[in-house]
Amino acid sequence: MTGSRNTKDIHKNISSSTSAPVPISSAAPVFTELHPLMAHPEHNPSQEDKMEGQAKTAEASCWHRTWARFLKGVSYFSGDMEVFAKWMERQFFLLQLLDWVLRGAAQVMFVNNPLSGLIIFAGLILQNYWWALNGFVGTLFATISALFLQQSRGAIAAGLYGYNGILVGLLMAVFSNARDWYWWLLLPNIFMSMMCPIVSSALASINSRWDLPVFTLPFNILVCLHMVATGHYNHHFPQVLIQPRSELPNITWSEINVAKLFRSVPVGIGQVYGCDNPWTGGIFIISLFISSPITCAHAVLGSAVGMVSGLALSAPFEDIYFGLWGYNCVLACIAIGGMFYALTWRVHLLAITCALFCAYLGSAIANVMSRFGLPACTWPFCLSALTFLLLTTGTKAIFKLPLAKVTYPEKNLAFYWRMKKQEKAEKAEKERKEREEPLKAVNEQVILNEKEQLKLELQQMEEGKQE
Amino acid sequence: MTGSRNTKDIHKNISSSTSAPVPISSAAPVFTELHPLMAHPEHNPSQEDKMEGQAKTAEASCWHRTWARFLKGVSYFSGDMEVFAKWMERQFFLLQLLDWVLRGAAQVMFVNNPLSGLIIFAGLILQNYWWALNGFVGTLFATISALFLQQSRGAIAAGLYGYNGILVGLLMAVFSNARDWYWWLLLPNIFMSMMCPIVSSALASINSRWDLPVFTLPFNILVCLHMVATGHYNHHFPQVLIQPRSELPNITWSEINVAKLFRSVPVGIGQVYGCDNPWTGGIFIISLFISSPITCAHAVLGSAVGMVSGLALSAPFEDIYFGLWGYNCVLACIAIGGMFYALTWRVHLLAITCALFCAYLGSAIANVMSRFGLPACTWPFCLSALTFLLLTTGTKAIFKLPLAKVTYPEKNLAFYWRMKKQEKAEKAEKERKEREEPLKAVNEQVILNEKEQLKLELQQMEEGKQE
């Protein structure tokens, strides 16, 4: 109840904030919105303004111009590369499709950026050619299937129908017990990738009632489906053998390898795509930083929280080194920390709590799924993030963005600030009106009286006539 | 969001199409709607009209009259036997109850037809007396329980509270490890059957939010409940032992039996009611054909798709011969192919995709459930059909009927065509209006001006008076 009312209030705010005439929204916002992307706080605009006013020396001016040019250059390939997306709309179809596929590859990490997608594919190739091929096929066919089913063109262009495809393709190759380059695997790969938009659309029909995204649920459902439908003992598509733990693991704290422990942070980020190569993980970190430093910071933080949770729950060290405790926390921490909530200090704490909860959940789900010979996939991330997004609170410092307004953390933050400003302005306006209200009320009374008089005079006239 | 808007549009269309004066709706539509039921396309009405106009020989007229009489005769026992249902309303209560029970038996296959129900019971008796008795008891008590709980009389009369009952009754007998004629089994049978309307009503409260049917979910829930609550090791109600596969099945492709493979198609249809007798399956096919040839065709198609999927996923041949790969696909293919979507070519392809997905899901769910000693029941059908019904697309060729308008594929199609016609007419009407709009706008302006003048004159009069 309160939840729905909140949503309505938000919508009201949005409509008022967007319907209001904001003449500066054509070029300037791109600039201002990109400011949070800068990693050099000593050069924020307010300080620059001061510098300008105080000492307008030639040197500073030159430095300033260079900086502005740099900012503009950054804005072309950071964030969601809106300018590039618009330019793409007028290009050849196959080029567009490639753009969508690259964006789809990056959308696994909530990044809508073809450059990040390209770097991620580079990371995948570094890990394993065959896996990378499967991932590409998955993304491609998921996007094509979405086109066939006439899904929203905007969502397809943002890669929102591709990210489940890449995960389905990759993980089906990763968990296959057949040798690499077993070409028959492409058949179920293509079928499952093409099912992605159907399952996505179905889940969106449900989740949209609560204004929730579908996350990687379609991938989780379809990969688990494929793995449990075939299983380890299958002639055509055997899966790797996963079995539940049935004895006390041998954990000797003196044998802990601190270097490996630290390396588990990038490995955890790589495990989002099923990769255990720390260099691949490092490349992924770079791809995140290009698009959104906030996302990148939360990814690293999430991986670290997952690693610590693993130690706290006395998990076998090998699992921690292998990044199995990290990848869900990475995604959960990104999702809560600035992506679907506007980033404030409280939200930052909430993101860490969510990562912690996600690690706990990850262990639980891994134990349950292993009974069926299944990996945990990203179920823990999906369930924990959905739980934290369903949360309703009385505080305004935890502000869930309406799903249609979610872009990337920096832009979300700009939206939140603009909305808050608008709200304040409206409040001031309202108060001003209330002060002027008595006068207005008098005016209205006057108008009403005039109407009444008109009627009376009419009656009098009639009477006069009758007389 | 888009989903809900679509639904609203549909509702608008419906209301407009039903509120519009359709004077021919009394007797003629019954005739036209039944046309698609005919399996002789060379004698469709348009051709007949031409024949009449061209050569009105005595012979053709005689043939035509015979044909019309035949059509009318067919309309009495095909489709949902509406005339019979209306006649039944004035009969003795026990006779009505029997009608509801028979319709309930057929509703498992989405057929609302007491004759089909009767034939299905004949098929069950051919399979096993004891099972047939349990099925009858289940249907009866489920219907009675719905009456007690004062559920919608229309739904009860359509057999919508009976079909879960017959499945509960049948399958509890099929999976019981006790000997046949173990009379104590009737106790949990009656209890579970009587729980059917409660679970149905509860699920309908949830599913109705998305305008979805409950399918056989109550049956799945209740039979799994009974089986897992008692289990194989129970003194009172032991269940058959079902265990997960733990080694590579022995599959030699040279040993494949093509005759048995073909026989698996009717067996798959029989397995909807838990019957492995191919003759029983054949009888079921006849019962489907009587009510709706489209349903019948999709049932056979679904069973065939399931069989092929089983081969593709290298399932043990015995499972395929036994129809375990078919029955879910049968139901999924019927549900999508014309029952809840209006049958177009795209929907036909969608139905085949759904059957394929359902077969995959069936294997997955069977493997998961076997860990708990449970069969797959019809969970795969329910989940795959619900997924495909939740799908939202931008194309108008995939039209989901509002749940209240679902009857049988032929009538659904007639409804869809009528709606499309209505839409076209409305569009034309709108365009016509828009062309006449300028004239209307002028008129409105005139009226407004007159009002203004009235006011002005009033003022003048006042002024004149004052002077």
Next chain:
Amino acid sequence: MTGSRNTKDIHKNISSSTSAPVPISSAAPVFTELHPLMAHPEHNPSQEDKMEGQAKTAEASCWHRTWARFLKGVSYFSGDMEVFAKWMERQFFLLQLLDWVLRGAAQVMFVNNPLSGLIIFAGLILQNYWWALNGFVGTLFATISALFLQQSRGAIAAGLYGYNGILVGLLMAVFSNARDWYWWLLLPNIFMSMMCPIVSSALASINSRWDLPVFTLPFNILVCLHMVATGHYNHHFPQVLIQPRSELPNITWSEINVAKLFRSVPVGIGQVYGCDNPWTGGIFIISLFISSPITCAHAVLGSAVGMVSGLALSAPFEDIYFGLWGYNCVLACIAIGGMFYALTWRVHLLAITCALFCAYLGSAIANVMSRFGLPACTWPFCLSALTFLLLTTGTKAIFKLPLAKVTYPEKNLAFYWRMKKQEKAEKAEKERKEREEPLKAVNEQVILNEKEQLKLELQQMEEGKQE
């Protein structure tokens, strides 16, 4: 569809019944509403009135006065202790917090009463000091976490954020395989307790769409999460070993112990809090009776139904003696029997059916969960009660209270009666109006005519002027 319409009607009724001027609602209702709490039907007010009228002897008057004083005294500590809650609002914060914690402890049984909570803590201490401490810590931190997250103050004050906390704390201690007073256990205990309000809030966002409570679902989710995440083979937080049954249990009906069977009724009530001491169960019964005799009666009834179900499904006697068949039925029977439905004879029968279904479901869920080394927790209660609350019927004798109006069975009943009365009065009023309608319609016609005349005269005047 019908469901939502029903809800609207109910809301209409409520708003009309509450918006209507009910001047006696200040002090008298407390008196009248508490009447059903009295266990001496021979002294109900109507009889007393008669007595007063007939023979106003000094003795009777004295007796009557004593009785009234007794009633007033009872009203201070029975029901939801509203007077006390209001007095508490002005007290020191820590005292308030204690009140909320005590109410939280009692809310497990749907009792909003700090005195009952105190008695329940006494029962827990009788069972095991360490468990009681864990329960207290759980309740405390769950309440504090809800305060941090700025949840609804009214809900916190009613203990609705504490009851999952006490269960999480208690059951984590009960199922821990470590020795008592293993202090490290408090760490996950506090974390999981603090997660309670988050999970509660998230589930409430979903369940509120169907006007359903969250019951003990957060507890079920979090305790299962902790247990399966750590498992039996864990160095830090080992859990007790729970394994599935894999052979026929040895049940000899001649060995049944009738005394133990009867003792299983209070033990079943104690098992709601994981306690197997029959005295603790007895103390819990007292705490229920203080707040609401109807709740108390249904608790005992539920436990008895569970015991009988266990015998019917041939459960091992030890399980029945240990109360494992009772505790879910206790909660289900309370929830349906007067708490969320207004208590009528039909609802009473429904509550017994629900308890029966719950016992069945309990066995099923226990078997499924044991595969993962988990206990059944209170999943069976949650699922069965939610199913029965989602039920929609055509009969008015099964009236589901809107969630915002749920207090305790006696007050709910008073609300239901008042609503029915109001409805009757409205109906009579409506009929009266309809009789007077013709007159009103004439009046309206007159007014309309006058307006028309005014217009006409205006036109005439204009014409006269022009002439």
